[in-house]
Amino acid sequence: MNGHEPLRSLLRWPFACKALARKRPALRRALLERPGLLEKRIAVLGGSTTHDVVAFLELFLLDNGIRPTFYESEYNQWWEDAVFGNPALDAFRPDVVFIHTSVRNVRDWPALGAEASESGVEETVAKWRTAWEKIAEKFNCPIIQNNFDYLPYRLLGNLDGTDLRGRVNFVRRLNAAFAKYARTHDGLSINDICWQAADFGLARWHDEAYWCLYKYAMSREALPTVAFNVANIVKALFGKNKKALALDLDNTLWGGVVGDDGPENLELGTETAVGQSYTEFQQYLKDLSKTGVLLNVISKNEPENAKAGLAHPQMVLKEDDFISVKANWEPKSENLRLMAEELSLLPESFVFVDDNPAEREIVRQQVPDAAVPEIGQVEDYVSALDHGGWFEAVRLSGDDLKRNAMYRENAQRAQLQSRFTDYGAYLDSLEMKGTIRPFEPVYMSRIAQLTNKSNQFNLTTRRYTQEEIERTAADDAFITRYGRLEDRFGDNGVVAISIGELKGDALELVLWLMSCRVLKRDMEFAMMDEMVAAARARGAKTIRGFYYPTAKNGMVRDFYKTQGFAKVSEDVQGNAVWELDVSNGYEPRNHHIKIER
Amino acid sequence: MERAEVYSRLADVFRDVFDREVSLADATTAADVPGWDSLNHITLIGTIEDEFDVKFPMKDVVGMKNVGELVDKIIELSA
Numbered sequence: 001m002n003g004h005e006p007l008r009s010l011l012r013w014p015f016a017c018k019a020l021a022r023k024r025p026a027l028r029r030a031l032l033e034r035p036g037l038l039e040k041r042i043a044v045l046g047g048s049t050t051h052d053v054v055a056f057l058e059l060f061l062l063d064n065g066i067r068p069t070f071y072e073s074e075y076n077q078w079w080e081d082a083v084f085g086n087p088a089l090d091a092f093r094p095d096v097v098f099i100h101t102s103v104r105n106v107r108d109w110p111a112l113g114a115e116a117s118e119s120g121v122e123e124t125v126a127k128w129r130t131a132w133e134k135i136a137e138k139f140n141c142p143i144i145q146n147n148f149d150y151l152p153y154r155l156l157g158n159l160d161g162t163d164l165r166g167r168v169n170f171v172r173r174l175n176a177a178f179a180k181y182a183r184t185h186d187g188l189s190i191n192d193i194c195w196q197a198a199d200f201g202l203a204r205w206h207d208e209a210y211w212c213l214y215k216y217a218m219s220r221e222a223l224p225t226v227a228f229n230v231a232n233i234v235k236a237l238f239g240k241n242k243k244a245l246a247l248d249l250d251n252t253l254w255g256g257v258v259g260d261d262g263p264e265n266l267e268l269g270t271e272t273a274v275g276q277s278y279t280e281f282q283q284y285l286k287d288l289s290k291t292g293v294l295l296n297v298i299s300k301n302e303p304e305n306a307k308a309g310l311a312h313p314q315m316v317l318k319e320d321d322f323i324s325v326k327a328n329w330e331p332k333s334e335n336l337r338l339m340a341e342e343l344s345l346l347p348e349s350f351v352f353v354d355d356n357p358a359e360r361e362i363v364r365q366q367v368p369d370a371a372v373p374e375i376g377q378v379e380d381y382v383s384a385l386d387h388g389g390w391f392e393a394v395r396l397s398g399d400d401l402k403r404n405a406m407y408r409e410n411a412q413r414a415q416l417q418s419r420f421t422d423y424g425a426y427l428d429s430l431e432m433k434g435t436i437r438p439f440e441p442v443y444m445s446r447i448a449q450l451t452n453k454s455n456q457f458n459l460t461t462r463r464y465t466q467e468e469i470e471r472t473a474a475d476d477a478f479i480t481r482y483g484r485l486e487d488r489f490g491d492n493g494v495v496a497i498s499i500g501e502l503k504g505d506a507l508e509l510v511l512w513l514m515s516c517r518v519l520k521r522d523m524e525f526a527m528m529d530e531m532v533a534a535a536r537a538r539g540a541k542t543i544r545g546f547y548y549p550t551a552k553n554g555m556v557r558d559f560y561k562t563q564g565f566a567k568v569s570e571d572v573q574g575n576a577v578w579e580l581d582v583s584n585g586y587e588p589r590n591h592h593i594k595i596e597r
Numbered sequence: 598m599e600r601a602e603v604y605s606r607l608a609d610v611f612r613d614v615f616d617r618e619v620s621l622a623d624a625t626t627a628a629d630v631p632g633w634d635s636l637n638h639i640t641l642i643g644t645i646e647d648e649f650d651v652k653f654p655m656k657d658v659v660g661m662k663n664v665g666e667l668v669d670k671i672i673e674l675s676a
Contacts, residue, residue, distance in 0.1 A: 025615075025616035026613070
């Protein structure tokens with residue numbers, strides 16, 4: 001795919017719409033060549049023409065490793081399709097529904113000739129709510145819904161935003177009502193076209209000729225922006241977002257070269273304009289890390305020089321804000337791979353930020369799926385990183401907020417381990433406490449997230465939406481268990497998920513995954529002990545496990561062997577079935593984690 | 598601009614939009630070009646506007662009958 005990089009760069013913000021529209025067929029062909037694309041069915045229900053939106057959406061999804069097939073409603077049939085259904089849509093069975101409506105679909109504006117009143121919002125929102133509820137009921141799948149952009153005119157001028165009869169004011173109230181619904185309904189994500197239009201420029205966003213001629217809700221130039229944002233939400237839904245940043249130091253986090261200029265001469269802090277730019281970039285990164293993005297450093301420097309720079313009194317980011325700091329003279333691509341391995345992440349989960357084009361190029365070539373943005377001058381860094389959409393989240397879970405702390409604790413565990421020669425003694429010293437229970441409502445979102453994000457320690461790599469997880473949990477034919485793990489350094493949160501389906505006197509393990517942050521802690525044994533006990537209580541005599549190889553789950557090829565299973569069959573692709581006979585008892589294998597049920 | 602130059606640049610546009618070689622003449626209409634439906638027409642007109650840096654008035658977008666009229670219009674607008 002590297003040969004296609006000039007083409008793929010058309011898919012990076014800011015979008016050159018003309019070139020992108022024109023090269024679409026060629027780009028599509030190139031993107032379809034990539035192996036391992038995840039297939040998803042996306043229904044686009046439009047309140048305006050959706051043709052170009054879908055065409056651009058396809059490109060952005062392909063670029064993210066998702067191969068979509070589309071259902072498109074007839075022109076402006078979004079509500080009829082959602083509420084009354086349609087055999088073609090029913091047969092399509094969407095994985096995601098995207099409702100592409102806009103301010104052009106608002107009908108009942110507050111009456112201008114009447115007294116001002118707060119009413120009106122509920123009537124309009126009710127129309128959309130009916131659609132969301134029907135879709136949720138019928139397809140049980142995530143919904144992506146545009147909010148409303150502003151009209152290209154203001155009848156009341158600046159008063160339009162203040163007066164309850166103003167349409168600017170009404171759009172704001174509608175958007176607040178949509179957001180409130182989305183906050184309380186996990187299945188709904190809002191595509192914020194109101195912000196997108198502001199960012200893009202409202203005057204360029206609307207195109208009256210395209211509206212009247214072709215019923216385009218926004219100008220052709222704006223469509224890549226809309227499609228890109230929808231693709232970002234889809235990729236977040238299926239766990240394809242990035243998790244970590246690998247940041248350069250010299251001229252990326254501060255101005256100057258610490259090894260040459262000395263730490264006292266770095267440009268940083270509010271005394272100079274350039275120094276302020278670096279400080280603001282650092283503040284952005286610090287805030288980003290609080291949402292769960294992991295900060296790391298890869299710098300070509302002597303370690304003591306890097307340390308001296310990081311200790312600069314004007315640094316917003318302190319050494320503690322970074323999980324891993326690699327300061328050496330090895331190729332950055334090697335450092336990135338090593339860092340990913342140490343953090344139990346995939347190299348493709350990283351965004352690599354470096355002011356040096358040569359460093360960006362080597363990482364682009366050597367680590368093809370890591371994101372390597374063009375970042376411009378220091379005053380552009382925030383905008384370039386922010387518009388990349390790499391860290392888009394569907395929900396901000398408690399785990400996201402604690403992630404940096406958890407990775408830091410892992411580093412402390414690694415230090416402790418180096419003091420023990422007996423691994424079991426080390427495990428005991430961690431004073432681990434586990435909680436293993438059937439799926440519970442408060443964890444449904446985290447469980448769905450894990451099924452979509454876990455690639456390495458994942459036996460069947462089966463993805464679930466939250467709705468599917470809830471349905472499975474409620475179904476008597478399934479045994480579900482989540483596992484949380486705490487130890488003396490902190491709480492790892494929910495880290496293991498298992499789903500078994502009872503088939504006759506066997507329990508089939510249709511999902512078995514664990515977060516790599518708790519590798520080699522015996523959590524998988526504790527989970528198996530619980531699943532076997534639950535299966536035996538339901539009369540199962542055999543536990544059946546499956547291993548389906550992917551490009552990423554080689555580490556668990558022999559998982560069931562380690563668990564004492566016997567291989568029953570294996571096809572040429574390596575898909576294997578394993579069985580464990582539990583009719584005559586089962587010897588628990590976890591000896592280091594104290595389990596609460 | 599010469600008609601020949603307009604035709605040569607139009608041929609590039611059609612190749613990109615329809616992803617194949619398209620032979621064009623004054624009498625060519627949408628019915629002669631596979632894939633030239635009402636939706637791709639929008640993309641085509643937009644791409645032609647980009648290529649020649651012109652903006653077709655709305656009445657012309659709905660009024661043009663064949664490629665010959667399209668070429669006339671491009672020459673008129675870019676004069």
